[in-house]
Amino acid sequence: MADRISVIRGILGEHGKLRIEPDDLDVTTNLYGAGLTSHASVNVMLALEDEFDVEFPERLLKRSTFESIANLSDALESLLADA
Amino acid sequence: MTPASPCPAELRVGTDLVSVSDVDDAIERFGDRYLRRVYTQRELDSCRMHDGWATWRLAARFAAKEATVKVLRPVDGIAYHSIEVVNDADGAPRIELSGGALARALDVGLHQLSLSVSHDGGIAVAMCAAMIGTHQ
Numbered sequence: 001m002a003d004r005i006s007v008i009r010g011i012l013g014e015h016g017k018l019r020i021e022p023d024d025l026d027v028t029t030n031l032y033g034a035g036l037t038s039h040a041s042v043n044v045m046l047a048l049e050d051e052f053d054v055e056f057p058e059r060l061l062k063r064s065t066f067e068s069i070a071n072l073s074d075a076l077e078s079l080l081a082d083a
Numbered sequence: 084m085t086p087a088s089p090c091p092a093e094l095r096v097g098t099d100l101v102s103v104s105d106v107d108d109a110i111e112r113f114g115d116r117y118l119r120r121v122y123t124q125r126e127l128d129s130c131r132m133h134d135g136w137a138t139w140r141l142a143a144r145f146a147a148k149e150a151t152v153k154v155l156r157p158v159d160g161i162a163y164h165s166i167e168v169v170n171d172a173d174g175a176p177r178i179e180l181s182g183g184a185l186a187r188a189l190d191v192g193l194h195q196l197s198l199s200v201s202h203d204g205g206i207a208v209a210m211c212a213a214m215i216g217t218h219q
Contacts (some may be wrong), residue, residue, distance in 0.1 A: 015112075017105075038149045039105045042121060046113045058183060061160035 007051060008072050012036075013025040015043040028069040032063075048072070054079040090102065094214045097153025100208040101142040110136060121145060121163045129170060142207035143176075143200040144168045150211035151178055154196070155187045168198070176200050192216045 009022040012031070016022065019035035036044070044066065045056050054076065056065070065075050109117045118127060118136075122144060130140040148166045155161070165182035178198050180188050188196075196213040 037101075037105075038099060039101050039109070039145055042117065043109055043112065046109075046116055046120070057160075058162040059160045061162060062157065065160070 004076060005069060005075050008069050008076075010065060011044055011047045012069070015047045016040050022069075025069060026078070027073070028068050031066060031068055036066065044072075048076065052076055052080065056082060091216060094135060095154045095213055095215050097150035097211045098209070099146040099149035099153065100206055101146045101149075102213055103139045103142045103202065103205045103207060106138045106142045106145065110138065121171055123164050123167045137203045139207055142215075143202055146207050146208055146209035147176065147178065147211065150198070150209040151180075151184070151196075154211050154213045154215075155184060155191065155193070157183070157187045159183060159187075161187065163183075168200075 005027060009025070012018060012022040012025075016031065016036050017040045018025075018031065020029075023029075025034060045061075049055055056075070056079070060075050060079075065071055118141075122130070126141075126144050130137045135178070146162060147168045150165045152161060161183045165180060165184035167179045167181065168176050169179050170176055176198050178196050187193075189206065193213050193215055194209065198209065198211050200207065200209045202208070213216075
């Protein structure tokens with residue numbers, strides 16, 4: 001879990017274009033409030049798919065999935081469990 | 084039993100803007116995966132140039148999809164392809180809904196969906212307006 005969070009932080013740092021350093025974010029911090037845009041969330045999604053070898057299904061393509069590091073981690077956990 | 088009152092019609096507006104350079108970056112980093120995940124074949128065909136992509140047009144289409152989502156206010160996820168930007172014979176853009184987006188539109192009683200897009204200075208903007216609910 002800690003590793004997954006760390007990877008998510010790294011991907012947000014590279015693709016999220018946030019105003020705040022991802023390492024300084026609490027896992028429940030609203031990422032949109034930290035500067036995540038709708039288009040940047042696409043890049044984050046694609047990078048997470050590459051990293052974890054998963055594909056976000058339609059049911060997860062909603063704003064709340066990308067709202068926080070915790071939500072992203074939960075989404076990935078569900079995808080990895082289904083794999 | 085008293086029949087439920089119809090919901091009065093409500094005007095909803097959604098707006099979104101996208102930096103064209105963000106689209107350029109996404110194509111450079113993710114290539115075809117980004118393009119095919121976000122845009123339909125018709126959208127790609129309308130944005131193809133002889134030497135690459137009209138990324139300002141792609142950015143406008145992405146903004147249109149997001150503006151439409153803001154009108155739909157979905158509870159569930161919506162696939163990018165289920166909101167498609169097409170052009171009328173006179174070139175005017177309009178939205179075609181399918182799949183989850185269409186289902187949501189029917190659920191909320193969406194009608195009279197209109198779209199306007201523009202781009203300048205490296206920014207694409209889209210505004211979507213629709214009537215939601217029933218007329219009284």
